[in-house]
Amino acid sequence: MKDMPDSNYNNLRSARWFAPHDLTGFVHRTAIQAEGFSRFAIKDKPVIGIANSWSELVNCNIHFKLLADAVKRGVLMAGGLPLEFPTISLGESLMKPSAMQFRNLMAMDVEESIRAYPLDAIVLLGGCDKTVPAQLMGAASADIPTIMLTGGPQEPAHFRGKQLGVGTDTWKFADELRAGKITQADFDELESAAKPSAGHCSEMGTASTMTSLVEALGMCLPGTASIPAVDSRRGAAAEATGRRAVEMALSQGPKPSEVLTKEAFDNAITLLMAVGGSTNAVVHLLALARRVGYELELDRFHQISERTPRIVNVRPSGEYLVKQLFEAGGIPTVLKALSPLLNKDAITVSGETLEKGYVNAPEPDGVVVSSLDEPFDASGGIAVVRGSLAPNGAVIKRSAASKDLLQHKGSAIVFEDIYDLGRRIDDPELDVTEDSVLVLRNSGPVGAPGMPEWGMLPIPEKLLRKGVRDLVRISDARMSGTAFGTTVLHVSPEAAAGGPLAIVRDGDPIVLDVKNQRLDLDLPAEEIENRLAELKLPEPKYRRGYGRLFIEHVNQAHEGCDFDFLKGLPDEEPQRLPYGLMSGWQGGW
Template sequence: MAPNPTGLRKGLTSYGDPGFSLFLRKAFIKGAGYTDGALDRPVVGIASTGSAYNPCHGNAPQLLEAVKRGVMLAGGLPMEFPTISIHESFAAPTSMYLRNLMSMDTEEMVRAQPMDAVVLIGGCDKTVPAQLMGAASAGIPSIQLITGSMLTGSHRGERVGACTDCRRYWGRFRAGEIDDDEVGEVNDQLVASVGTCSVMGTASTMACIAEALGMTVPGGASPPAVTADRMRVAEQTGTRAVQMARDGLSIDKVLTPAAFENAMRVLLAIGGSTNGIVHLTAIAGRMGLDVDLDALDRVGRETPVLLDLKPSGQHYMEDFHRAGGMATLLRELRPLLRLDALTVTGRTLGEEIEASGPGFDQDVVRPIARPIYPQGGIAVLRGNLAPGGAIIKQSAADARLMEHEGRAVVFENLEDLAERIDSDDLDVTADDVLVLKNIGPRGAPGMPEAGYLPIPRKLARAGVKDIVRMSDGRMSGTAFGTIVLHITPESAIGGPLAHVRNGDRIRLSVRAREIALLVSDEELARRAEASPVVAPTAGRGYRKLFLETVTQADQGVDFDFLRAAKTMGKVPE
C-alpha cells in the first residue's frame, strides 16, 4: 500500500487524473516563483486572521513573518491563507453568532488545501475557540499561536486597561460621577496598543486554556502583542509545526480527556471568563467528549483562584507575563493536574513544568495555601429555574449578594431592557433581582454578552454598585458583579425562565449551588399553557442554519451536526 501523501500531494483536486492534478497544481504554484526544492518540503499552513476590523489581531503581519521564519529555519514550506476574523466590538449582532461559522471556515480550508500541519493565529475572544474547534474536526497536526494582550494605559495617574476598566468608568459615567470630558479622556487610554484585553477576560482566558490544553509552545499564553517575546513565540511555533508534521503529532493526541481536565483546572484557578466553559464544551464536543457541569463544580470546590488579575484581582496580563506566565501558575497547580497529558512539543505537561525551572519571587500568582479566592472562580447552579444548569463567576461577585432572595424585575428582551432600564419610573430597588429573557443561543440569536445588565440609572446615581442579575445569555470575561448566566434551557425555546413574571420571588444560594423560582410547578405549568413559546425561525441563509441546529449552553452552543458523531466519555472524570 502506498504511504499517505504529504505536502503538495495531499488532497488533490478532482480532475479524474491524479497525475495531471499534481502537474497542474505545481504549474500554478510555480507561477508564484517557487522551485521544486521548496515544493518538496513539509507544508505548514498558517491561518491568517488579520483584519482592519480586528485590532486584537493588529500584530498579525509581524506574527506571520515570524512564523514563516520559524517554518523555513526548520526546513518547511510556509503557506499562509486567510479565514474569517471576528472582533468583539465589530460583529453584529454578536461575535458568538459567527464563532461556529469561523470554525467551519477554518475546518474546511484546512481540509481543502494541502498542508501537513497548520498554525492557527488567533487572539480575540471567539477566534481561538473557533480555530481549535475547526482544527479538532480537521484532525491534522495543529498548533495555536496567540496574538497577545495589549499594553495598559494611564488616566490621570491611574493605570487602566480594557475592558474591566471600560465597564468601571462607564458605570461611573452613568452614575454621574464623571462628565463627558473625562469619559472621552479615558477612552483614549483604555486600549494602549493593539492586542487583546489586558485583563482576565475571555481572550486571556482562552490564551491560558490553549496553553493548558497543550496546544501552544511553552510560554505561549502571556507575552503581550507588541513585545519581542511574542515574536519569538511565533518563530518557535513555526519551527515546532514542522516537527509536528514530520512526527505525525495529530491534534487528537493532544486534545485528550486529560488535557481538558487540565484546562478546566486552569480556567477555575485563573478566575477565568464564564465564556471559557461554553468554548471548552464546544471544543470537547468536536472530540466526542461531553463536559460534566456537576463534575466541573466539584473540581471547582478544590481548585482555588490563584491569579491576582482583574476582574477577580488587581493586576493585568503584562504583569502575569513578568511573573513567569503559565509556568508559574502550573507550578503551583501541579498537585491537581494530569501531568501525563501530551503537548504539541511532544513532551508531557509534567515534563514541561519540570523544564520551566524552580520559579522566582513574584506577587501575581499566589501560592496554593494563600489563594485570592478559596474555590474556583466559577460555580455551577441548578434549580427549577435552570434544570439544565446555570453559572456564576463567584470570584467577581459581591459576597453579600451570593445568598439572596428578592423580587423579580423582568425585561422580556434587549429592546425592553434598553427602553426601561434608565427610566426614573422603573419599579426597582437594590434588593430586587433583574431578569432578562430571550438572549440565549436562539433567542437573540447568538447568546450575546448582554448578561451584564447595567445597574438601573436611578440606583447607580444613588450609589448602588451591584445587584443580582440573571439571564440565559453570556457576560464578558472582563465584567464583574453578582450575575447568573447561561440559564438552560433558554427562554426562547420554552425554558422556565420564559415564564418568570414581575414580582415573583427568586432565591440565589451559591453555597447550595441553587437558583430557584419560588413558584409552584403547577403555577409554572399553567403559565406555560396560557403563554406557549414559539421558538424563533428564519427563512434563509446562515441565520436559518444557526436557528435550526444550534445547541444550548451546556452543549457549547455549537451546531449539532458539527459535534463528533461518537461520544467518547465525559470530562472531568
C-alpha cells in the same frame, strides 16, 4: 522539543497532491509555481498552512501579519514550505448581534480549509475572543497536526496616573458617569487612552482566558500564552512555533485528537478556575470537547472549581493585569503552583508532557500568583447553579461577584429583551430596590440570536446615584470576560427554547444560593407547570441564510452552543483527507 525525524516525502499528506507524475500532479504543482515558487520549493518539503485571522475589523489581531512572517521564518529555517491562508475573523466589539453567532461559521471555515488543501501541519493564529475557540474547534475536527500561536495581551491603558484594563475599568467608569461622579468630558478623555496598542484584553477577559487555556490544553508551546502582543519575545515564539510545526508534519503528530484528551480538559478547567477566568470559556470548552467525541458535562466545571483555589490576582477577579502575570512567570508559574491538581503527564504539541513545560518556571511571588496553601480565594472562580429556573444549569463568576449577594432572595424585575431593557432600565418610575433581581430573557443562542454579552445588565441610574454598584442579575445571555458583578448567565434552556426563564413575571420571588448550587423560581411547582403549558414560543428571528441555519441547529449553552451536526463521532475516525482523485489523467480543476 524532540529531534527532527528523517524526512519521508512520500508519507506526507501533501505528497498526495504534489508527488504523482501525471496530469493531476502537474496541475497541482503548477498552481504553486504560478505564485513564483520553483518545483524544488515543494520537493521533499512539508507544507505548513498558517491559518491567519488578521483583519482590519479586529483590533486584537491587527499585528498578525508580522506574527505570520515570523512563523514563516521558523518554517523555512526548519526546511518546510509555509503557505498562509485567511480565515473569517471575529471582532468582539464590532460584530452584531454578537461574534458568538459566527464562531461556528469560522470553525467550519477553518475545518474545511484544512481538510481541502495540501497541508501537512497547521499553525493557528488567533487572539480575539471567539477566534481562538473557533480555530481550535475547526482544527480538532480536521485532525491533522496543529499548533496554535496566540496574539498576546495589549499594553495596559494609563489614565490620570492609574493603570487600567481595557474592559473592567471601562465598565466602572461608565457607572461613575451615569452616577454623576465624573463628567462626559472625563469619559471622552478616557476613550482616547483606553486601547493603547495591538493585542487582546489586558485583563483576564475571554481572550486572555482562552489563550491561557490553550497552554493548559497543550495546544501551544509552553510559556507563550501570556507574552504581551508588542513584546519581541512574541515574535521569537512565533518563529519557534513555525519550526515545531515542521517537526510535527514530519512525525505526523501529535494530532489534536491525541492532545485534546479528557485529562487535558480537566487541566484547562483547573487553570480556568485558578485564574478567575471568563465564564465564556465554559461554553467554548464544552463545544471543543464534543468536537473530539468527549461528552464534557457542565457539572464537571463545578466539581473542579470546588477543589481548585483561585491563585491568580488579575482583574476582574483581582488587582493586576496580564502583563504583570507574565512578569511574575506567566502561565507556567500558575501551572507549576497547580501541579498537585493537574494531569502532569498529558501530552502537548511540544511532544513532551505538560509538566516538562512548567517544571523550571519561577515560584509564585505571592502577589500576582499565590501558592495553593495561601490562595486569594478558597475555591475556583466559577460556580454552576441549577433549579427550577435553570433545569439544565447556569453559571456565575463568583470570584467577581459581591459576596453578600451569593445567597439572596428578591423580587424579579423582568425585561423581555435587550430593547425593553434599553427603554426602561433608567426610567425613574422603575420599581427597583437594591434587593431586586433583574431578569433579562430572549438573549440566548436562539432568542437574541447568538447569545450576546448582554448579561451584565446595567445598574439602574437611580440606584447608582444612591451608591448601589451591584444587584443580582439573571439572563440566558453571556457577559464579557472583563465584566463583574453578581450575574447569573447561560440559563439553560433559554427562554426562546421554552425554558422557565420565559415564564417569570414581575414580582416573582427568585432565590439564588451559590453555596448550595441553587437557582429557583420560588413558586409552587403546579404554578410553574401551568405557566409553561400556556407558553408560546417567539417567532424565529431569521427566515433565510446563515441566520436560519444557526437558530435551527445551535445547541443550548450547557452543550456549548455548537451546531448539532458538527459534533465528533466517537465511533468513527475523523475525516482527514478530502474526497476526490489525487492522481491520474482526468482533466479539470
